[in-house]
Amino acid sequence: MANTAWAQLDVAKSSVSIVAKQLGVPMDGKFKKFEATVDFNPAKLAQSTAKVDIDMASFDIGAEEYNKEVRGKDWFDTAKYPKATFVSSSIKQGVSGKYDVVGKLTIKGRTQDVVIGASYKQDAGGNVFEGVLPIKRNAFSIGEGDWKDTSVVADEVQIKFRIVTAVKK
Template identity: 55%
Template sequence: MIQRLAHTASVVALGAALAAGAAFATTFTTNANAAAEAAKNSVTAVFKQMNVPVEGRFNHFTADVRFDPANVAASSAKLDVEVASFDIGAPEYNKEVAGDEWFDASHFPHASFVSTQIKPGANGAFTVAGKLTIKGKTTDVVVPVQYRKDGANQVFDGTLPIKRLAYGIGSGEWKDTSIVADDVQIKFHIVSAAH
């Protein structure tokens, strides 16, 4: 039961990850270079189960990011995530978190993030405001992102905190935050070819 809870919480975190990863992913295509870039990307969700940190990974997502550090106001980001691809390390738990009480992937197969504004900060920091939709619930979020160049690539890192219950993730007995915490940290590392 405890493991079941942990997996479920991971799914919640995953939804938040969408927003974070969406902010700076690139459109992935089937060419070799794009595949290599996609392999460098990660979106993970960290939460506490029985006060012990647990981390899961979101495996399938597509994104369209148009980012120009010289013209940030014209930059944009969109992300679409297949919620059933959340992976906490065991097929039976992955199936459970895709179920009705957690992501309800049969009714809400995708989570999404669409940016509305990107603002520059100091020392490579940016804030990305946008609409995060998980399980049919849309909220306004602001994602802090750290940006840097790495050769011909752009690299984006950040963490987005969310509350899983705000998106209806974890219903019934899983609303109990003493077992699976409401707080979820979405961490992302996105590498994309500079345009």
């Protein structure tokens, strides 16, 4: 397989979103602004890297009053922590044709080691990298004060991503 290093992020085809449950009902929200740099070659996994920076204030849950609440101190505290970041430390062959992307996720000033199971494919639009990362929101102090209780908003949150880039020429 040829070198499939990724270059330009295709913002229109890419997405980063979350799914959380409030009173057992799934709620979706998406981040409207993020940057991703992925240098990936299936034949050279040891040299492959990924980095994603998310503008936390760009989160949209569908209503401005809720968006404002989520940007506040109890949730994302975007004034103090404007970005969340994932930086890979290694990419390895995983199961079922997926790749294990090992790295550090930092949200709200707290860093956790994570492993993301991600799929990769090439299509006419470029390189497509997709996956889901389940996290515990309380591990990152997302939902403090009265919101720390997980009976209203569940502790588990799924971060879903689809990163599409053009192939380097």
